[in-house]
Amino acid sequence: MSSQAPRVSVVMPVHNAGVFLDAAVESILAQTRTDFEFAIYDDCSQDGSWERALEWAARDPRIVVRRGEKRLGPVGSSNAAAAMARASLVARMDADDLSRPDRLALQVAAFEAHRRAVLVGSTFEIIDGSGAVVREAKPGRIGGSTPPFAHPNIMYRREAFDAVGGYREGTEYFEDLDLYLRLAPLGEMLVINSPLLQLRFAGQNARLLEEPSDVLRQVSRQYPAMADGKLPPMSFYSVAVLAILKPARPRLLGLMIRNVSFSRPLATFSVLAMIALAEVSPRLARALSGGLASLRERNRSRRFMPGGVYAWRFPAATQAAASEAPGPITSES
Structure with missing residues (x-):
């Protein structure tokens, strides 16, 4: 690794990436823009991912691999990977997804053309475990109220990321959305209308692997509190949709009936109907x-x-609510 900082750092946390790791690494090494470093942080993998990452580092001097002594989880490992970056522009990558060869080149060009930008993402496709496209890119999301880019295809200015304190503890499973909300006041967030990433859904997402009640409790923190003190319906949908895209049965119906808020009946019954359908036919x-x-x-x-x-841009109401948040989120708050 050269002592001179590269133009771009690609950072990738890894935990039990399994059969998808090689393809993810290869998609970065195949970039048309080659002046980058590739920082891989292994979060105590037990499936050989750590050893495989070391093999890749021995083959390409741009790759640096580190490992912690204890499991950090999604937020901690994301911060650990980000801390390895030396470049002023940092590209996020996940260990099961695929980046298009011109991804880095197009994102750097967008930053150079838009000096006020703090983040550049793109539209994306969704693929299954075999690499087949199960959902095409959706340009219409650029005009919507939710981020049109995926976490593994963002590139950000490191100084902006550092200014907001990186990923916040207590935002597991929505650490990306929380980061975007805090970056937004610092400058422009841009999206390239081209699917520069293939986002893989194959049952390996942490939301599907952890205890459902714990995941729901964490995910619900990103939504407004319900008047009856129960969980918002969208927290159930955001977990169920990952299984649906696999496709697999969400196995959330009983948990939802017992714990969901009915203070907004239309939203609740809409989500309940979708989850009930998914329990019968995930493909449908x-x-x-x-x-x-x-x-x-x-x-x-x-x-x-x-x-x-x-x-x-986030809707004004969303940004206003985020700006009123009382400081860093902790696991006790």
Whole structure:
């Protein structure tokens, strides 16, 4: 590794990445822009991922691999990987996804053309364990209220990331959204209307592997509190949709009936119906959710030219609520 800082650092936390690790690494090494370092942080893998990452580092001097002494989890390992970066621009990557060869080049070009940008993402495709595309990129999301980019395909200015304190403890399973909310006041967040990442859903997501009640408790923290003190319906949907995309049965129906808030009946029964359908036929639920999303976004998508770079902003109400948050989130808060 050269002592001179590269233009871009690619950072990738790894935990039991299994059969997908090699393809993820290869997609970064195949980038058309080659002046980068590739920082891999292994979060105490037990499936050979650590040893495989070391093999890759022995083959390519741009790769640096580190490992902690204890498991840090999604937030801690993300911060540990980010801390390895030496470049002013940092690209996030996950160990089961695939980056398109021109990803880094296009994101760097967007930063160079937009000096106020603090984050550049892109649209993305969703693939299954075999690499088959199960959901095409959705340009219409650029005009929507939720981030149109995925966590593993963002690139950010390191000084902005450091200024907001990186990922916050207590935001497991929504650490990406929390980061975007705190970066937004510092500058522009841009999205490239081109699927520079293939996001893999194959049952390996931490939300699917951990205890469902623990995941739901954490995920619910990103939504407004319900009047009856129970869990918001969207927290159940955000967990169930990962299983639906696999596709697999969410196995959340009983947990939802016992713990969901009915203070907003329409939203609750809509989510309940989707999860009930997924328990019977995950494939039908996937087709239905994809079809509904396409209908919502069809008209919006015409506004965005392929390959164009667009600014994306949180709705004013979302940003205002985030700005009023009482300091760092802790596991006790």
